[in-house]
Each structure stands twice: as C-alpha cells, then as structure tokens.
Amino acid sequence: MMNTWSREIWRLLGYAAGGWLLGLVYGLPLWGLCAGLLGHSLWNLLNLRRLDRWLLAKPKEPPAEAKGVWGRVQRHLFTQRRRQRERSRKMRTLLRGIRETSAAVPDGVVILGQFGRIVWQNKAAAGLLGLKRRKDVGRSIAHLVRDPDFTHYLKKPERYEEGVEINSPRDDAVRLSIRLVPYGEGQRLLLIRDVTRLHRLEALRKDFVANVSHELRTPLTVVLGYLETLVDFGSELSAEQLDDLHRRLQNQSARMQRIVDDLLMLSRIEGQQSKGSNDVVDMPAVISAAVEDARSLSGERQHRIEAEVDAGLFLLGEEQQLRSVVSNLLGNAVRYTPAGGTITVRWYASGKSAHLSVQDNGDGIPAKSLPRLTERFYRVDTARSRHTGGTGLGLAIVKHALNFHHARLHVDSRVGEGSLFRCDFPKSIVHHTDDAQTDAAQKVTEELPD
Numbered sequence: 001m002m003n004t005w006s007r008e009i010w011r012l013l014g015y016a017a018g019g020w021l022l023g024l025v026y027g028l029p030l031w032g033l034c035a036g037l038l039g040h041s042l043w044n045l046l047n048l049r050r051l052d053r054w055l056l057a058k059p060k061e062p063p064a065e066a067k068g069v070w071g072r073v074q075r076h077l078f079t080q081r082r083r084q085r086e087r088s089r090k091m092r093t094l095l096r097g098i099r100e101t102s103a104a105v106p107d108g109v110v111i112l113g114q115f116g117r118i119v120w121q122n123k124a125a126a127g128l129l130g131l132k133r134r135k136d137v138g139r140s141i142a143h144l145v146r147d148p149d150f151t152h153y154l155k156k157p158e159r160y161e162e163g164v165e166i167n168s169p170r171d172d173a174v175r176l177s178i179r180l181v182p183y184g185e186g187q188r189l190l191l192i193r194d195v196t197r198l199h200r201l202e203a204l205r206k207d208f209v210a211n212v213s214h215e216l217r218t219p220l221t222v223v224l225g226y227l228e229t230l231v232d233f234g235s236e237l238s239a240e241q242l243d244d245l246h247r248r249l250q251n252q253s254a255r256m257q258r259i260v261d262d263l264l265m266l267s268r269i270e271g272q273q274s275k276g277s278n279d280v281v282d283m284p285a286v287i288s289a290a291v292e293d294a295r296s297l298s299g300e301r302q303h304r305i306e307a308e309v310d311a312g313l314f315l316l317g318e319e320q321q322l323r324s325v326v327s328n329l330l331g332n333a334v335r336y337t338p339a340g341g342t343i344t345v346r347w348y349a350s351g352k353s354a355h356l357s358v359q360d361n362g363d364g365i366p367a368k369s370l371p372r373l374t375e376r377f378y379r380v381d382t383a384r385s386r387h388t389g390g391t392g393l394g395l396a397i398v399k400h401a402l403n404f405h406h407a408r409l410h411v412d413s414r415v416g417e418g419s420l421f422r423c424d425f426p427k428s429i430v431h432h433t434d435d436a437q438t439d440a441a442q443k444v445t446e447e448l449p450d
C-alpha cells in the first residue's frame, strides 16, 4: 500500500518538477509549476472518467490495468462487486429453494408482515383459505378470513401456541387447524393444516362409543329388570314363568354376546395388516359351510337356498374374514326374506377376477338407505333387525373385510322384490387350483325340502 501511495506522491512531484523545469527554460518557472500541477489534475480526471464509465458498464470482466492508485481502486471495486454478485446469487438460490419447498408442502404457509398484511403465501394456503395468490398479497389477513374464532385468536398472542380450528372459508366441509408463529419484528408465520379427516374420525369415534353404549344398554337394562323380578318374586313364580324368564335372560345375554363378538371381529379386521401374500382360502368349502349354517338359521321358515360354485376357484386372503363375509351376507338374506323365499349364492370367475353374489327375493332395501348400509349400527328397520338377532354390524364387517382384500361390494335392491349383494375380488388375489375342473363352473344346487 505504501508503495502505491508513495509512487503517487512521486508522480505528483514529477509533474510539478517537470512543469517548473520547463518554465525555468522559458523564464516562467511559476507558470511552469502551475502547468505541471494542472497536467496532474487532468491525468486524475481522465482516470476518474474511465473508472466512472467502467462502473456504469457493470463489468463482469476484471478491469484493464489502470495506472497507480486508480488501478488499485478499480481492482478493489471489482472484487467487491464480484463478492456481492456471488452473495446475491446464493441468496436467490436459497430463496427459490425455500419457495419451492413451501409450495410443495401440503400444508398452507402464509408470511404475515406488519398489521397482519400478507407478504407471501404458498399454493396450499391460497387453496385452503380461499385466497387469491397475487391479488391478496399486501391485504390484511383479518379482512380476508372473517371467522370470529380466527379473528379472536389473531388478537391473542398468548394463545398462539394453542392454535385454533375453523371451517375453511372456501368450503364449510373442510376443517382447518391454524397456528401462528411470531418471528422477527412484528412478523408472523401462519401455518394451516387440513384436519378434516381427523375431525371426521373424532366425530365417528364419539358416535361409535355412543352407539355401542346404547346398543349394550338396552339388553343390559332388560336383563337387570328380569333379574330384579327373579330376586323379588322368584319364589312366587310358577315353573313355566321361571322357564320363560330364563329363556328371555338367555336371549338378551346372547344378543350382548353377538354385539361384543361383532365388535371384536371389526377391531380385529381393522388391526390386521394386509400382507399381500396370504393363505390360500378354499372358498367353495367356506361357502358350503355357510350354506349349512344358513339352512339351520332358516329352520322352519324353509327358504330355498341354491348355490352355484366354481369348485376350482380359491382366494389368497384371511379365511376368518372371508368366512365372515359369506356368513353375514347369507345370514342377512335369510333374516330379511320371508319364509319360503329363494336365496341364491354364486361363486364364479369373470375375466381374471372372482365374484361372490348373494341374491334373495325378500324385503329389499329403499334406494335412500343403500349408501348407508355399511355404516356401523345402521339399520333400515331397527325393530326388524333386533327381532331377527341383528347387531347392525354385519355389513360393516363385510365392508372392512372386503377392503382388506382390495375387493368391492356392489348392492342392487328394490323394495318388495329382493336384493343382490355382489363382492368383486381383484385378480391379484384370485387363485385357481390345478384341478381339471378349474375352468368349468361346477353347478351345485342344494335345496331344502319343502
């Protein structure tokens, strides 16, 4: 550094001395000195102009070597500029990265500046809160989201950590969980999450607990009533009356047991993980056993039960669940078909998939009830269901078991004409035995004697 500056001083002295000496030759040493100093100033001005032009041109290349201290300044400025450019390039890349990541997250993110004005928002936030991505930037969030709970929350920084739940301003059916995180000076980060599913599950759980309690309370109250009668008047009752009371107690206890068994079955299916490769289930045998059970359930009501079964068609799956599907569908057909009615079970392959259908010519189901059939404890006619020993859980079990096997349930029914329940099993779980009869559907028709 000292070298450059001392050279610069020598240059100034050189110009002054040169001018003075030249002036001396012409007998005007003072004028010569002034001319020398003017020359030095002109040289500096020239270099300043060159630097100014070079700066204006926003150079990306290093400067052409200028002389003396000007060269130093130029190099210095160039290095600083290069560093600054590098820094802003890194910042831009970082910002782009942050924007792309925030845009990709399914949760909504809004940056709020002073007075709750929107500085930036990602796509999800705009979708969830019904905001316009560009137009609403700069507007206050309090004016855009007018839910009273949210407005109240916005004004209470001490509650920011708790968060708040509101319905989406865009769609009432969408439930949002919102949290504000303060940062910097007066800035806040608004995080929005769609919790509709969780909310619905929570509501379902509450409903379910209420339903189970209700379902169990009814038979329990009846059992308690009968027991009180037994305790208070047991000695006064005739043998016949006692028999009747015992039978009623047994019926109610059996009803409670059926509910608990079905609940356990449901929770077992829900807890089971679909492993992909399950056991080979002999569906023809499962159907044959279920037909036997249906026959004994039918008893004196003498339904005509027919089965058309492809004897070589097996499934890869959970036997207990599949048994439950067949027996629930057949049991319902028997229970909701008047005495003497016809029930047909078919087990067949079509294309590469397999189908189980249970058809009856019984009560049928009103169209408005069809979408709700597989809900837990849903019944078209509660009294009828209870009277026939129903728990209201049969079709919920069927649905869950079918979901487990990636299968679908199709219901077709008309009041007074009958119902058709068909399960469509995907080709991925269909298993044909090596049996020669594999392709030929073996027709087995079984009938109950009239």
Ligand code: ADP
Pocket: 328, 332, 333, 336, 337, 360, 362, 363, 364, 365, 373, 374, 378, 379, 380, 381, 385, 386, 389, 390, 391, 392, 393, 394, 395, 396, 419
């Ligand atoms: P439940 O134990 O009451 O039979 P499900 O879940 O098995 O419960 O069936 C739900 C409702 O669907 C039944 O209450 C009944 O009203 C109706 N249902 C089911 N299967 C049939 C059928 N084959 N015919 C007419 N109605 C049926």
